[in-house]
Amino acid sequence: MECAVVGGGITGLAATQFLAERGVDATTFEAADQPGGVIQSRTVEGRVVEIGPQRLRLTPGLGDLVEAVGLDDATIEAAEAPLYVYADGRLREAPLDVAAFLRTDLLSWPGKLRLLAEPLTRRGYPQESAAELFTRKFGREAYERFIGPLYGGIYGSDPAAMPAAYALESLLERERAAGSFLLAFGKRVGQGQQSPPISFEKGNQQLPRALCEAHTDRVELGTPVTDVRRAESEDRGRYLVETGGGTHAVDHVVVTTPADVTAELLDGVATGVDGLAGLTYNPLAMVHLTADCRPDGFGYQVAFGEELHTLGVSWNASMFGRDGLYTAFLGGMHDPEMVGRDRAAIGEIAREEFEAVMDSGAEVLHVATRERWFPAWDRTWDALAGFETPPGVHVATNYTGRMGIPSRVREAREVAESIAKTGR
Numbered sequence: 001m002e003c004a005v006v007g008g009g010i011t012g013l014a015a016t017q018f019l020a021e022r023g024v025d026a027t028t029f030e031a032a033d034q035p036g037g038v039i040q041s042r043t044v045e046g047r048v049v050e051i052g053p054q055r056l057r058l059t060p061g062l063g064d065l066v067e068a069v070g071l072d073d074a075t076i077e078a079a080e081a082p083l084y085v086y087a088d089g090r091l092r093e094a095p096l097d098v099a100a101f102l103r104t105d106l107l108s109w110p111g112k113l114r115l116l117a118e119p120l121t122r123r124g125y126p127q128e129s130a131a132e133l134f135t136r137k138f139g140r141e142a143y144e145r146f147i148g149p150l151y152g153g154i155y156g157s158d159p160a161a162m163p164a165a166y167a168l169e170s171l172l173e174r175e176r177a178a179g180s181f182l183l184a185f186g187k188r189v190g191q192g193q194q195s196p197p198i199s200f201e202k203g204n205q206q207l208p209r210a211l212c213e214a215h216t217d218r219v220e221l222g223t224p225v226t227d228v229r230r231a232e233s234e235d236r237g238r239y240l241v242e243t244g245g246g247t248h249a250v251d252h253v254v255v256t257t258p259a260d261v262t263a264e265l266l267d268g269v270a271t272g273v274d275g276l277a278g279l280t281y282n283p284l285a286m287v288h289l290t291a292d293c294r295p296d297g298f299g300y301q302v303a304f305g306e307e308l309h310t311l312g313v314s315w316n317a318s319m320f321g322r323d324g325l326y327t328a329f330l331g332g333m334h335d336p337e338m339v340g341r342d343r344a345a346i347g348e349i350a351r352e353e354f355e356a357v358m359d360s361g362a363e364v365l366h367v368a369t370r371e372r373w374f375p376a377w378d379r380t381w382d383a384l385a386g387f388e389t390p391p392g393v394h395v396a397t398n399y400t401g402r403m404g405i406p407s408r409v410r411e412a413r414e415v416a417e418s419i420a421k422t423g424r
Helices: 010-021 060-070 099-102 109-116 128-139 138-157 167-180 181-195 206-214 260-264 274-278 316-320 337-339 343-358 379-386 403-424
Strands: 001-005 024-030 041-044 047-050 075-077 083-087 089-094 197-200 225-230 239-243 246-250 253-257 279-292 297-304 310-314 327-331 364-375 394-396
Touching: 001 010, 001 239, 010 024, 010 060, 010 206, 010 403, 024 181, 047 083, 047 279, 047 364, 060 206, 060 279, 060 403, 075 083, 089 297, 128 138, 138 297, 138 310, 138 394, 167 181, 197 316, 206 379, 225 260, 239 253, 253 403, 260 274, 260 394, 274 379, 279 337, 279 343, 310 343, 316 327, 327 337, 327 343, 327 364, 327 379, 337 343, 337 364, 343 364, 394 403
Parallel strands: 001 024, 001 253, 083 297, 253 394
Antiparallel strands: 041 047, 075 197, 083 089, 225 239, 239 246, 279 327, 279 364, 297 310, 310 327
């Protein structure tokens, strides 16, 4: 049995590892000259900066990968620390546990009591937007000052434009299982404590690089796949995967590429690919700053209604000892034009706003922009209702599955197990 994995990001490389563990002969093709996909780490003026996720979660699946490639000693684990929301001119602690809930002034006591009444509300339903659901269940104050900024910040999206059917599918499942969002959240927080935030000495990309090196005979970098089509005869495999280096006959294809690329590759193999091509991605700018301030925490998000371009800031210095490094996020669905500005101008906006929030001087170290960064999970996802792949073609992505590195690793394992069980 032969398998082709299209894409050398974390999903594709995790699938490569899990397929190898199950004795499946697989080759992974990555168009870029380095592995990692959205996980990119660089060294700028001696500092490790992340162009993508700022931290990973050491879930059991991710831990298995870390152990498999021998990165245990290179792992940097963040201690438990608060997260903040910038509201009404200063930072206020996000109520992510009982103690923080009691002491924070982010929410008024009426707002806190309204949030606690969530188990008495009707269950969420798919037809609502994320904003409507959160507001109805937790109250407007909690939504605008706490839940909305944190949740919207994950995607760079506006929760008012995100249907619950797509954006909150997993949360709705947890609500049904636990009986309420608050009970589900409590269980989730406990799992988070068991799965601490981590990075690596050379940055998050050290993990995909190590996976690539561990399977150097299985991974072909700088090798874009140009087409996937059905084989005329299944004597050597059901599908033909075309690259610049030739044609590869395989029984299974695991596709982990962005939506527009996947639509082009699977045109003629899958149905409803036009829906994939039309999915919205949010643009995002990342500005890496250096500053002498020494706050303790993971960072902050910006409450709705504040007159700032910044969506949030990760405190890399505090989390992983990154020597005065902070990463600001701008743009997203709220301000899509931001990424079209000159990078120097973007850097100055981030610097000025950081200095105003943190009351500390800062310097711009690096600016990165991308027109298509995170899936928006908006109404364009309606078009996926008609998308279907034939047996042997597996799409494992953050726009057909769940967001987040742990979810990507989990789906990669599930796909590998499914392929190994088929025997063909």
